[in-house]
Amino acid sequence: MPDKHAVLSASSSHRWLECPPSALLCSKAGDTASEFAMQGTDAHSLCEHKLKTALGQKSKDPTENLQYFDEEMADCSDMYAQYVMEQLAAAKEKCKDPIVLIEQHLDFSKWVPEGFGTGDCVIVSDETLTVIDFKYGVGILVEAEKNPQMMCYALGALQLFDGIYDIDSVTMTIFQPRRDSVSTYTISKEELLKWADEVLSPTAQLAAKGEGEYKAGDHCQFCKVKATCRKRAEYNLELARYDFEMPSTLDDDEIEAILSKVDALVSWAGDIKEYALQQAVSGKEWKDWKIVEGRSNRKYVNETAVADTVKEAGYDPYEHKVLGVTAMTKLLGKTRFEELLSGFIEKPQGKPTLVPMSDKRPAMNTAANDFKEDK
Ligand code: SF4
Incomplete structure (x- = not known):
């Protein structure tokens, strides 16, 4: 708890x-x-x-x-x-x-x-x-x-x-x-x-x-001052100061150096945007930024009335779909789900995802690797 x-x-x-x-x-x-x-x-x-x-x-x-x-x-x-x-x-x-x-x-x-x-x-x-x-x-x-x-x-x-x-x-x-x-x-x-x-x-x-050294890292995601923390900003902006060497395209070491920082950088940038938006919504006026209305889609004001009207006109207003795995598990509970549906479940191969070597999952065998082994 x-x-x-x-x-x-x-x-x-x-x-x-x-x-x-x-x-x-x-x-x-x-x-x-x-x-x-x-x-x-x-x-x-x-x-x-x-x-x-x-x-x-x-x-x-x-x-x-x-x-x-x-x-x-x-x-x-x-x-x-x-x-x-x-x-x-x-x-x-x-x-x-x-x-x-x-x-x-x-x-x-x-x-x-x-x-x-x-x-x-x-x-x-x-x-x-x-x-x-x-x-x-x-x-x-x-x-x-x-x-x-x-x-x-x-x-x-x-x-x-x-x-x-x-x-x-x-x-x-x-x-x-x-x-x-x-x-x-x-x-x-x-x-x-x-x-x-x-x-x-x-x-x-x-x-x-309140003493000791500030240290930024993965743990920042659970910190309440993560959007405005100077140490975290410095840590992430180090990437921007990365001293790239000539020639004009990045070599493998440089790509790996960027990869090691990029998740933290994206998450920090997202936190800054969210913080600035929330401040603006609560009335803060930023010097060079303003709030505008985002894109929105049309929607029904009364779903029951829409269904009734379409039915009266002779059409079926509903889409009939089997619940997804998560919603079905919620409906049946995990045990009943297993009892009834385990024979109908497959787990397709996941999308290739690049992770650091320290990740516990085994490396994926890609099509290119298979090809190499076949040769
Ligand atoms: S956001 Fe700043 S204060 Fe919070 S854990 Fe990270 S470095 Fe420390």
């Missing part, structure tokens, strides 16, 4: 560990709850309910109050509860009295000023402490490996139980059903505490005071 009011929240720790002064800047910028965040909150309430029910605990079904409830959400929360129950069963094989904590307040203020968060699920047993985080998002795949949010939660959980249980290592899992992803990472207790003392704590002290 998002940790709403903490300046140095676990959920934003990836950003402030990279760029410590961003924490205070963001805390002053105010909050706007996105639709995705509200959807996530609904999904978390349902997960909590399903898990408590699976554990035989009393829980009130929140479904009727969930604005974004649909079959997909019902399915994802079922899968989550089932996954946690499996982990609990595995823990019981090693330890006779493991405990499960749901929506647990986790305090890691020993390392991060006022640092706390809410862990979706913590399983405490001898040897291993397990921290499970449910992510309902679909846009960005979140990995557990060295994930500072999870490591902060793990520290909070250690604070509660180290000493009571005999814990050697911590397993962190991000359960992201809409990406079919269960990402797990295990770290020894010593290594986690070493990171907390040597990296987390000193950086958090700087961040709390």
Whole structure:
């Protein structure tokens, strides 16, 4: 769950560990709850309910109050509860009295000023402490490996139980059903505490005071001052200052140098445009820029009246189309979708996409490569 009011929240720790002064800047910028965040909150309430029910605990079904409830959400929360129950069963094989904590307040203020968060699920047993985080998002795949949010939660959980249980290592899992992803990472207790003392704590002290070095990078996409940040602008404009050498066409190294910066550049440029537009819409007058009406298409003022009129005239006003895969999954839920339709689904080869070598996907075998091998 998002940790709403903490300046140095676990959920934003990836950003402030990279760029410590961003924490205070963001805390002053105010909050706007996105639709995705509200959807996530609904999904978390349902997960909590399903898990408590699976554990035989009393829980009130929140479904009727969930604005974004649909079959997909019902399915994802079922899968989550089932996954946690499996982990609990595995823990019981090693330890006779493991405990499960749901929506647990986790305090890691020993390392991060006022640092706390809410862990979706913590399983405490001898040897291993397990921290499970449910992510309902679909846009960005979140990995557990060295994930500072999870490591902060793990520290909070250690604070509660180290000493009571005999814990050697911590397993962190991000359960992201809409990406079919269960990402797990295990770290020894010593290594986690070493990171907390040597990296987390000193950086958090700087961040709390608004000190430290500004550093731009991928993490800027989650920063509230990303459009107006000078460091990010400098970082991106470096490309424009790239010292191209003669001759008049770029060589391979130069193309690769540009490729490595171009996504960040496009995303930064988009943020600047969006910021300037929003300012203008709210009344700011830019010296050399104004707002005009964009292109618009004709539309019906009353769809029912249009359908009735066309029917009366003897025509069929409707287009009959099978729902797309995403809409059908929403309608049926993931399990029912699989049951009914798995035999009718194919996954065509994706469009070639150029990514850095560090990307985990295997390289695609292109037609040109096949041709080379055939020769
Ligand atoms: S935009 Fe990037 S560089 Fe600027 S404050 Fe935010 S995280 Fe730091």
